[in-house]
Amino acid sequence: MNPHLNALAISEESIAARGLRACKEATELESAEIELDGRDHLLIPSAAEAWRRLKAAALADGITLFIVSAFRSVDRQAEIVRRKLDSGMSTEAILAICAPPGFSEHHTGRAVDLSTPGSQPLEAEFDQTAAYAWLQTNAGRFGYRLSYPVGNPWGYQYEPWHWCFHDAQPGSAADAREVQRHA
Numbered sequence: 001m002n003p004h005l006n007a008l009a010i011s012e013e014s015i016a017a018r019g020l021r022a023c024k025e026a027t028e029l030e031s032a033e034i035e036l037d038g039r040d041h042l043l044i045p046s047a048a049e050a051w052r053r054l055k056a057a058a059l060a061d062g063i064t065l066f067i068v069s070a071f072r073s074v075d076r077q078a079e080i081v082r083r084k085l086d087s088g089m090s091t092e093a094i095l096a097i098c099a100p101p102g103f104s105e106h107h108t109g110r111a112v113d114l115s116t117p118g119s120q121p122l123e124a125e126f127d128q129t130a131a132y133a134w135l136q137t138n139a140g141r142f143g144y145r146l147s148y149p150v151g152n153p154w155g156y157q158y159e160p161w162h163w164c165f166h167d168a169q170p171g172s173a174a175d176a177r178e179v180q181r182h183a
């Protein structure tokens with residue numbers, strides 16, 4: 001039982017209805033990137049390492065990507081939801097754009113919200129950028145996948161900026177399929 005859910009009037013039923021999976025808070029984190037304003041974006045070491053390689057590969061192709069948000073604690077997520085409730089938003093409306101505390105991929109230290117210069121952060125128009133096109137083609141090579149495409153089964157809005165690291169090593173899943181195809 002997640003004590004935050006009661007406090008935020010989010011029912012276990014609404015969680016179950018969406019098929020949301022609990023996300024454990026990461027314990028081992030490192031700096032993945034420091035913003036110009038000094039904000040430190042944390043990820044688990046494997047995700048941070050993969051992020052740095054992804055970012056460098058993008059840059060080599062003339063694409064600049066940067067992190068807007070990475071690790072977020074369960075407590076911080078609860079604060080975000082609380083603030084939205086206090087502003088008068090309904091629970092339903094909040095859960096369309098925001099994971100309940102305990103259910104955000106950002107807790108795991110594997111998820112990043114990305115942006116590129118000239119693009120408004122956390123807006124669907126990100127999918128019109130060259131950076132997004134690059135991610136679609138290349139992010140998988142670094143183990144990063146788009147979590148919330150249009151029509152995702154969890155009832156979240158389309159989030160072209162949200163990518164999550166899934167441990168794929170270069171030369172694992174995709175290449176294994178390639179090998180199979182040629183076998």
Ligand SMILES: [Zn+2]
Nearest residue numbers: 111112113162
């Ligand atoms: Zn996100």
